[in-house]
Amino acid sequence: MSNITRWNPISEFEDMMNRYNRMFGLARTNGEREGKDLFSRSDWAPAVDIKETPEAFxxxxxxxxxxxxxxxxxxxxGVLTIQGERKSEEETKDKKLHRIERFYGSFMRRFTLPDNVDENSxxxxxKDGLLTLSIQKAEPKEPKAIEVEVK
Known part of the structure; x- marks a missing residue:
C-alpha cells in the first residue's frame, strides 16, 4: 500500500510567492514565525532527510x-543549525552561461532537537556532496525538585 500525497495548489503558489519575494529582497514582516525551518532567510535550501534509529537521529x-x-x-x-554558501560560476571569455537552474548563494536550515538527545554527541x-549528521539519543532529563526553606 502506498501513501498518496494530495496536491495543494495554494501551498505551491505560496512557495512560488515566497521565492519571488526572496529574489527581490521582499521579506514578510507580519511577525509570523518563519516557516519551513527559516527557509525564507536563505537564497535557497538544501534537501534534508531526518531518520531515527533506536540509538540516534x-x-x-x-x-x-x-x-x-x-x-x-x-x-x-536545542537548535541544530546547518548553514553555508554555494558560490556561483562566473562567466568567462571562453565560456557563456546559457541556462542556470541550480541554486546559488547562502542557505540556513534550523531544526529543533528533541529533549532526548545528547547535544554534545x-x-x-x-562525502560526495552529502552531509551526514549523527546525534546520539540520551535519557530524557528528569525535572529536579528543589526544596525551598520557608521562613
Whole structure:
C-alpha cells in the first residue's frame, strides 16, 4: 500500500510567492514565525532527510558541488543549525552561461532537537556532496525538585 500525497495548489503558489519575494529582497514582516525551518532567510535550501534509529537521529543534507569548508554546523539551546554558501560560476571569455537552474548563494536550515538527545554527541561527515549528521539519543532529563526553606 502506498501513501498518496494530495496536491495543494495554494501551498505551491505560496512557495512560488515566497521565492519571488526572496529574489527581490521582499521579506514578510507580519511577525509570523518563519516557516519551513527559516527557509525564507536563505537564497535557497538544501534537501534534508531526518531518520531515527533506536540509538540516534540521522540528518542528511544534499549539498552537491560544495566542500566541507563551505558548511558550518552548530548546536545551541536545542537548535541544530546547518548553514553555508554555494558560490556561483562566473562567466568567462571562453565560456557563456546559457541556462542556470541550480541554486546559488547562502542557505540556513534550523531544526529543533528533541529533549532526548545528547547535544554534545553530534558527529558530522561530508562525502560526495552529502552531509551526514549523527546525534546520539540520551535519557530524557528528569525535572529536579528543589526544596525551598520557608521562613
Amino acid at each position: 540521522m540528518v542528511e543534507a544534499e549539498l552537491p558541488g560544495m566542500s566541507k569548508d563551505d558548511v558550518k554546523v552548530t548546536v545551541h539551546d 553530534v558527529k558530522a561527515n561530508f
